[in-house]
Amino acid sequence: MFLINCPYCGERDQSEFSAGGEAHIVRPKQPTELSDDQWAEYLFMRKNIKGVQFERWNHAHGCRKWFNMVRDTSNDKIHAVYKIGEKPPIN
Amino acid sequence: MSKDLRIINNRFIDQTTRISFKFDGKTLYGFKGDTLASALLANNIHLVGRSFKYHRPRGIMACGSEEPNAIVQVGNDASMTEPNTRATEIELYEGLEASSQNCWPSVNFDIGAINNFFSPLIPAAFYYKTFMWPSNFWKLYEYFIRKSAGLGKSPTEPDKDIYDHRYLHCDVLVVGGGISGIIAAKIAAKNNLNTLLIDDKNILGGTTLFQENECFKINNSYSNEWLKKEIETLKSLENLTIKTRTSLAAYHSYNYLLARENITDHLDINEKKDKIRQRLWKIRAKKVIIATGSMERPLIFNNNDRPGIMLSSSIKKYIDYYGVKCGQKISLFTNNDSAYETAISLDNSGVNVNSVVDIRDKTNSSIVKQAEKLGIKIHWKSTIVNTNGYKKINSIEIMKLSDDGAAVVGKKIKEQCDCLGISGGWTPRVHLFTQSGGKLNFRDEDNVFLPGKSELDQISIGSCNGDFELDEIIKNSVNSTNKFLKVNNNDYENLEIISSKEIHKKNIWLLPSDKPLGKTKPFLDFQNDSTANDVKLALREGYKSIEHVKRYTTTGMATDQGKLSNMHALGIIAETAGVKMGQLGTTTFRPPYTPLTFGTIVGRNVGEFFDITRKTPMHEWHIKNKAVFENVGQWKRAWYYPVDNENMHEAVQRESKAARDSAGILDASTLGKIDIQGSDASEFLNRVYTNAWSKLEIGKCRYGLMLNEDGMVYDDGVTTRLSENHYLMTTTTGGAANVLSKLEDYLQTEWPELDVYLTSVTDHYGTVSVCGPNSKKILSKVIPDLDLSDKEFPHMSFKNALIDNIKCRVMRISFTGEHSYEINIQSSYAKSVWEKCYEAGKEFNITPYGTETMHLLRAEKGFIIVGQDTDGTMTPVDLQMDWIISKKKYDFVGKRSLYRSDTIREDRKQLVGLLTDDPKEVLEEGAQIVTEKNKQPIEMLGHVTSSYFSPNLNKSIALAIVKNGKKMKGKKLFVPMENKTINVTITDTVFLDKENKRLNA
């Protein structure tokens, strides 16, 4: 069980959180302008990185805030968490 | 018990309290403090089980969790019996009943032993090479294989015991209460760190506790006496919690650890009742100190598995701790110094030690000198080439080793004995360290894997970190702990430590015999019966990687998880393959460290607490009125209300009729309700629903459909505009939580610019839904001062009202097609309002109806239920609900997906109505629909999603999704059942009151 540092509430047990997948996939502002391929890219295609990945988490059973996490998927080490809209502290 | 095997030794067991127990039906006696194993040995019982494959006689070999052989069935009560329990870990208690496993009719005479005779035919993995003919016979072969496999027996009745969980957060967790763990815990606690020390034994101290030997002294007293004082001071420290009988089961990432505390297993049978049997501690530690010690290795030689062959250190513990002699004429076999400690202990206790067989050329460490002084005979540079005795060892055959150790030379000496202690050196218990993801390093001089790099805040100290000598153990434990905790404890400075030093080391993984290897049985994994030959066979056949060898030979996969066998297996693999063990690496140790009872892992999440039960404010009323309940998610919803002996069908027919003919009342409290406020509320709704909301007047309600971004229907419900910037959204019962978090997600991450706030009010309101032609009359009685005229209060609108000056919201909306009202009031008053409506409705025969009737009524009107009539592959267009997709809106969630090449296809599966040719015939929900009779396989056009007998139309009706159904109205199709085919016709989805007259009736 991870120990996740919610950027708002502090360190909490993983069971209070829910994972939201890859981060920084912005919903297209003008979907109708997109080709089927471009739309599929947004809907389904994922980097699914082995290594340092940027992802979304939600403190579902706490403050209910979504935030971003930098985590190494090859060893589950969490490098950083940051609020939605903030720049990633690492890149 | 046979007296001559007990010596007076009251230090750790209470030889004044006799305890009676049963083994294989025979009543025996032991003392308080004994384990089952020590008590059996005291009764001169070594043979306790049969091996897995060859059913060879096997005896007690060790004294702890590494025991491979002495695994027994405890208890014979169908609900309380426990299979595969280690006799070495069972503390003896009054009333204990245990029996040997995997043997029939008895451990002394076991039919299965015939396998041993056939053993040449059944080498490792033989089963992959045979049982293939005739091809359909595997089922039969398997039946017999399954019968002969397996060890103990599963209980056949539910467990009566209770298990529990506890979360615990500490600064420092110390695992292992041996000398290093005690030192570490003391240092941590004395520095005001909130510390937890756990040990799986019933008392602290580890092996030093009974180490009373001239060669191991601290400040001039025996190491055990020094340690006892340490333990005393430990008990007085306040930041320290000590838990004995608590074993670390799993070490997960982020220093999350699971420990099992045994609370009642050692208690007398009649003291166990109504107590927690085992508690699982879920520990979150800032820092972890592993001090789990090490295990003695066996030696691998021909017939090294006979009862009476034991680990040398275990023989020492049985005599020094339990006061039990494992034999009268004991021989020892070793490649290192520790066997001499055993020899000395035995000698001190007056047990005759035949000799020590030592594979080393000669050594003169102080401990060996002491043994020689005592006149103990030593066979240097020798090995045991064979052992004799079927159910108990009776002699060993000794030969000299060649200089390279690869062969034996000279003549064979036979030596009588009734017990053989073997010592192949020591293996650090690095299991927890590797579980936590740490990497191991290999130390060549004594062939051990040691903790290396770790991502976590942890260290290993003591012999689990490769320190095997008293002075090193203390010195390094202190230094590492100080460094690790960044403290400077000086309690242990200038201790005067005497410790015998091992000078010569020699290791031979597979000891030679005078017979060719093929003719010998040098066992590696005693429980799974895999020998060195099996490992070599695997390598010969190309199963090279450790994991392949392990899986092919099953070495290390028994209930001891290879604690004793892994190192030798690796050694022999490395030797045979000619690689260094360091490069070979090791197999991964997986949790749990020792097998963990399911009940302990589950704790009290059983029965009533298996899952949460959610109840509506009217729940008690439903119970009083005999409602049958349906599980909807975690909710209990009234399903139907049988009167007298009605079955479900009868009840539902009655309820449905009453609702249309006069009045019905439904508990709709479970629907999700979300309070939406903010200046952008309307814009928000425009984005999350498919239809337009900006123009919805204040006080009006509107049905909305919500899609996933993939364009598929996700949820639906009625949303009401309470004021300019204030809406109340309702969702499906099952969807409530997901919809709210999905909406929050969009607000927080995609549209932070929107000024909108969401608050769940699902539980705040109870919802009473009154429907039917008389609903208006009933409501006017309940809320007299509310103008219910169609003009003032038309369909799809809402009013604020007061019932006995409790605020409530009344919506005039309908899921049944009837004239109906929903009263939303604070939950605390909902039951009361429900009763009020029920009273007021009595004169109109108001009838409470449940979810089944609700489903039937809405089906008559062709209203969908998301999740029943949709399955995540249906678009609004597929549902023939094109009308609800706003053409004007530029975008909404899921819109783009509706225009993909597949989603715009004309011939997708679409929602239609179905009528059976025989109006009495009710279709089965889930039944498939085809174009032709009696053909198979055949393309399926779709399936029946909802189906009922409508009492109001007096015929069977159904909703279905059918390929290209839109264009097929009037078409005849077939529903093939197992035994018959039903003729159906595709119709419109609305079966009743197409003109919606009843809404205003």
Place this chain on the structure above:
Amino acid sequence: MKNKYSIFSLIKNAFSYHENWQRAWKDPEPKKEYDAIIIGGGGHGLATAFYLAKKHKMTNIAVVEKGWIGGGNTGRNTTIIRSNYLWDASAGLYDHALKIWENLSQELNYNVMFSQRGVMNLAHNLQDVRDLKRRTHANRLNGIDAVWLNTEEVKKFCPIINTSPDIRYPVLGGTLQRRAGTARHDAVAWGYARGADAMGVDIIQNCEVKGIKRNGNVVEGIETTKGFIKTKKIGVVAAGHSSVIACMVDLKLPLESKPLQALVSEPVKPIIDTVVMSNAVHAYVSQSDKGELVIGAGTDAYVSYTQRGSHDVVEGTLKAILELYPIFSRMKMLRQWGGIVDICPDASPIISKTHIKGLYFNCGWGTGGFKATPGSGDLFAHTIANDEPHKLNADFNINRFVSGDLVDEHGAAAVAH
């Protein structure tokens, strides 16, 4: 040709103390060039190679494996085999596999212990009943054996299930496929490896792929830890690591690799002789021939390549096991482990060409890949050999995620094993 395995060969070898068994497969160094290379030495990859050689006579091919063959999900799954899937496409795919399973031991001359002890899926709420009945009917019409059992029949078929109406989510019935069952996972990998090796296929272990060389839009070979290997056709069967390989050619797949955990109990005498699955309460259990209860747990929601999952998942699974089998409370967990499962949004696999010439992907099997091993290998071999999908895997192309023509098995098999 390899010596045949049989009771006779066992007897014969017994006389020479089993000193003369042949190697099941050699460990060759890679050649400079192959006609095709399979990346990934799991069951699917080895089966692909086997059928390429056997059916399509492509014997100058290699399987390259980063670690040891069968060490990924093949050696980590709960070995459930069934074909009672909802959609026609899935039913076709999985039943094709099941038919091969039925004679696989003979085809490979390696006993994979395919045991048709039946797989039963339980329903615990009304929607479960609708969904499972829908599946049962669909299976029947697809020619796949499936019967609906009411609660009493469920109890009769597997007496140790707690079918009391008073439990939190009572058993309302179930669907049974008798032809379904389990097999010995390691034997599948080893049997295919031995068979492929016998036809000349090179099985190269401890050989990690570092890159894929392309000329424009055409593959030319792979860079590995054992050097460059030339080839015109590359079949990627890397399961959890598919995205890692795809990344080498800047290809994004609709996959997420998540931890899936499983566990076994200590071995006991036979107590359950079938496979019971319950999606609603997340309990999947069977008993191995060795006597261990084999229990499949769920997946975690996050991406991870660590082969470890969270304890809550294991606790949740055993909670469900004890709800349905209260008699197992005193059984002990012997071992728990995790695999990395690559999951598609529609819970169906991808067996497909890509826009890159000569590059093929077989992935997205999620939690249910083992049962498909022989069929997957056969169809993927066909796709590679003909540069054209077989009709049975035509629907499982990558393009479905663009068109929206998904094979959505979520309703039917959210956590199927």
Place this chain on the structure above:
Amino acid sequence: MLNFNTPIIDSKEYSEIKFSKVEPIFKINLRGKNRDFITKIGKELSIITPVDPNTSSSNEKLNLLWLSPDEWFLYSNDKVDIKDANTLEDNLFNEISKVKLGSVTNVSDHWIMINLKGTKIFELLSAGCPFNFNNFKNSKGAVTQTLLNHIDVIIHNKNIYDLNLFVRRSFSSHLWSWMNDSVRFI
């Protein structure tokens, strides 16, 4: 007159632990982002709006709990007359929601409040709650939202060994019986 029903109808006393059902008090959920909102509720309620995570502020009548950067939870100490409750709710609504400063939502019956007293209450919580109470238990006024026996709860550390626990009404009877079952093993 409508009568009042609550799913938890009794109080339970054990050695060193006491659970009490609580008189109907009123509870309001407040949401808003900007400064004006924060100052406005402070003014309306004559209470300092807690802006630090996991904290609260109280006066003799009211408690205001931080739930998230844009969400607060207000509850009264004692039973409040329904009329006063309505007026207070309406005032807040008009002063905040109407003027687009944020949202004001009555959640009096959404949450059930259970009071826990006694020196063993944290052991009870640790039987089903992953939250680390080591510091929490000594800091008066601390607030946490977490899980207890898999159920969402808000816990307000009113006083030393005196907690107010809030649970959604539909979950409350289940949690209540779990708590009473758990006490047996403390």
